[in-house]
Structures are given as C-alpha cells and as structure tokens.
Amino acid sequence: MPTNRAARIVVVDDEDNITFLLDATLRHFGYEVHVAKTGREALALVGEVDPDLVLLDVMLPDLDGFEVVRRLRFEGAQVPVLFLTARDTTGDMVRGLTLGGDGYIKKPFSMEEIVAQIKAMLRRNGHQTSTSKLGLADLEMDDDAHLVRRAGQVVDLSPTEYNLLRFLLVNAGRVLSREQILDHVWQYDFGGNSAVVETYISYLRKKIDSLGPPLIKTVRGVGYALRVE
Amino acid sequence: MPTNRAARIVVVDDEDNITFLLDATLRHFGYEVHVAKTGREALALVGEVDPDLVLLDVMLPDLDGFEVVRRLRFEGAQVPVLFLTARDTTGDMVRGLTLGGDGYIKKPFSMEEIVAQIKAMLRRNGHQTSTSKLGLADLEMDDDAHLVRRAGQVVDLSPTEYNLLRFLLVNAGRVLSREQILDHVWQYDFGGNSAVVETYISYLRKKIDSLGPPLIKTVRGVGYALRVE
C-alpha cells in the first residue's frame, strides 16, 4: 500500500480550462498530475502511470466515462474513480456513480470541494494517513460527519461558510487574499465581486469567534488568516 | 473453517452491467470477486478458486443455474449458492430455489439488499464473525429477525424504509448524499430522481424520530446522516 510518496492523479477532461485549473491546483497540493483528453488516452495513461486516483469527466469525445471505468475494471485496475458530471445531469446518469467506492462531483465545482473529495477518497483507499479531521486550538472540523465544533460546542454552518472555514483551516497561519479565497471556495464560474468574502468572514466571526478568543485575523490590505499561536 | 481472510465470491451472470455493478460493490465491501459469464465458465472457476459463496444467475446462455448447482453438488462442492432470478420468475421456480436450502434474490435488486443477503449467508456458514444486530442510542435493528425497535417499541417499516434505515445505520455519523443513498438502497434500474429519498426520509422521521429525540439529521446541500452524539 502506498504511503509517503505523492499520490498520482490522472485527470481526464476534454476542456482545457478545466484540466488547466485542476492541474495547477492539484500540483499545488503536492499531487503528481497526469492529463488525458479522451477516453482512449485515459486508458493508456492509467496503464502507464498506475495512478492512485482518476478524475474522470463523464462526457468525453470518444468513450464515455462509464465505458472507461468498465474497461479499466475489466483489465483488473482497482484505482478509485471520481467522476465529473455536468450540472444538468439527469437522474439516471448519476445512478451507479457512487457504487464501488467511487464518487462524483457536479460541475461547476470549487477547488475546495474537489480537493476535499480527493482527500477523502485517497484516505478511504489507504493512501493517506490523514484523517477526516481538521483542527486549530479548540476548533474542530470533521469532514465525514460534516461537523464543526468550537470549545466542544457544535456550530451550525451553511455550505459556503463551511467551505470557507475549511479553506482557512487547511491554510491556517497563512494569509489568504480575497481573490485566492474566491478562487478556491467559490465555484470556478462565479462572476460576482470579491466583497462576498467579507460578508462570509463576518458570518463566520459571528458563529465561530463569538465562542472564544477570535481566530479569524484581518490583515489589512492583504486578506485573512487563522491565528496560529 | 475460513476466518480472517477476505471471503471469495464467484459472480456468474452474462449481463456485463450486472457483473460490473456487483464487482465494484463487493470489492468495496472487501470481498475477493471472480466473474464468470457462462455456466461452464462458472464450473471451471469454482473449481479453481474454491469460493465461499456463489452468486448465480438462473438464466445463462448455456447451462441454467440449476444445472450448474446440480453439477457442483455432484462434484462434491458444498459452497452456498445465492441465485439471481429474473423479475418474472414463476412460483414453482422460487419453490425450487428455497427447497435447495440456498437463497435467492429477485432482479432487479439493490446493493443494500444483496450485501445484506451475502453477509447473512456467510454468517450462517461460519465465515463472518459479524452479528446481525445494528444499533444507535435507543434504536435497534436485527437483520435476522428483520425487526426494528426504538426505545423498546417495535417499529413497522416497509421494505424500502427498512433498507434506507439500515444504510444510514451502517454509516452512522457519516453524511450520505442523496445519490449515494439512491445507488445503495434503490434497485439498480431505478430511473427516477433523487427526490424519492426525501420522501422516504420523511416517512422514516414520522416513524422513528417521533419516538424520541430526532436521530436523522439533514445537512443542507450535502445529504443526510444519523446523529451520533
């Protein structure tokens, strides 16, 4: 079972925008990334690099995602697959995706979402030693249960609040600009302005910082960070 | 008698969709899976891998399922067999199946159903140490008796309600998406939309949550989970 080396991820999508984004983001998180643009390319690439995870668009120019997985399994490959599905995927297309330990993500997604899913999946498959838990001081977050606690008390967060907090936690101690936050926490096609971030920071402060010494620090002119001392 | 190693299961069906699904699901649950597409292949495979259980479609291109079992028994193989029968199986066919002492499952089935049956059968044959009981707080479920109690009081559930509750119980504390639930609890050919899940959650709440503090938690934008605190 793999342990310390960087996990290898094969990304399969025919849209350059998507593969570019994913490539950059995943490399940033220390993964080794390989990109394919078609189903056949994907099959060859998986055989070649023996990845720990495959990110696979369901819509591909030649074979569809399901067919790719079918062939992979037929060849005996056990690699877990995370499907990327279009926004308006009909019910019966989604069906069957989450079986066998595979998962799916709806487009458009945010980087925070997809990284969280990837981590969860690698964890389940024994690649990472990390748990589903994140924490800082008396603040805890458990991704499996989707639960946040401060000083033992459960905090109820909306999806966006939750994703924002996780992004801050993952980067605890580092200052993050509004744009960085927007790029990671909001969906990649978000067109609004970065003032939303301020609003959500404010929400988080009300829910999190009110339960103890303030953790969310504003760095004037730069962005926000979680306190680490 | 087998003990700690993964149970070996031979799956025999000529439909690729079915074997694909079963292969993925059973591997996910930690079984070692071997697939055959015809009766003759099945006979050879069973001789080769000496499985702990055979999942056997009754309709096969060459020999039918009964014939396969007859030959297996003739050769002295004692392995338990779980039949997969077509939707429109006649009454005396079913009688034949139950007389043989092994079990059967009607197609289409749900993953939850088939995994439960497999576990029960392996348990009966001494392979697994797991019990048939599940529980959380004052909620108990006994698979052998097919009985659910909350605070000591028996709760009457429909089959789908029961399967849904079991899936939630098995994954207690973890948030499950509507699609995950659909893929595991509903039959594999279900084509409808995931709103059914909401309806059944609502049914369960009426029957289960009304008898004590609510156990079923909605995680907005994500899915459902059973409370664990």
Place this chain on the structure above:
DNA sequence: GGATGTCCTCAGCGGGCTCTCAGGTGCTTC
C-alpha cells in the same frame, strides 16, 4: 374485485442561503 399497502411523483410553501449594497467604523497617512 375491493381493500390495503407500497412506491413514486409532484407541487406548494416556508425558510434558509447567497449575494448586493450602503452606511458606519476605524485605521493610516499627511
């Protein structure tokens, strides 16, 4: 062939969530 139970769809509604905006506050710089 009626009664019952189960499954699923659908639509209405209530409320939570997201985002915008604007007025207010406090820091910074000269």
Place this chain on the structure above:
DNA sequence: GAAGCACCTGAGAGCCCGCTGAGGACATCC
C-alpha cells in the same frame, strides 16, 4: 486632526433547497 481608504455589518431581494401532503399506479391479499 482631517481626509481618504479599507473593512465591517445590517438589511433585504431573490433564489434555491428541503419538507410534506395529496394522489395515482401498481401489486398483493382476502
């Protein structure tokens, strides 16, 4: 200390999500 800027936060519009009741389709049982 005044001006200007960055940031904060309350209010509110619109949307979306999830809950549930009603009802139709279907199977099963008597």
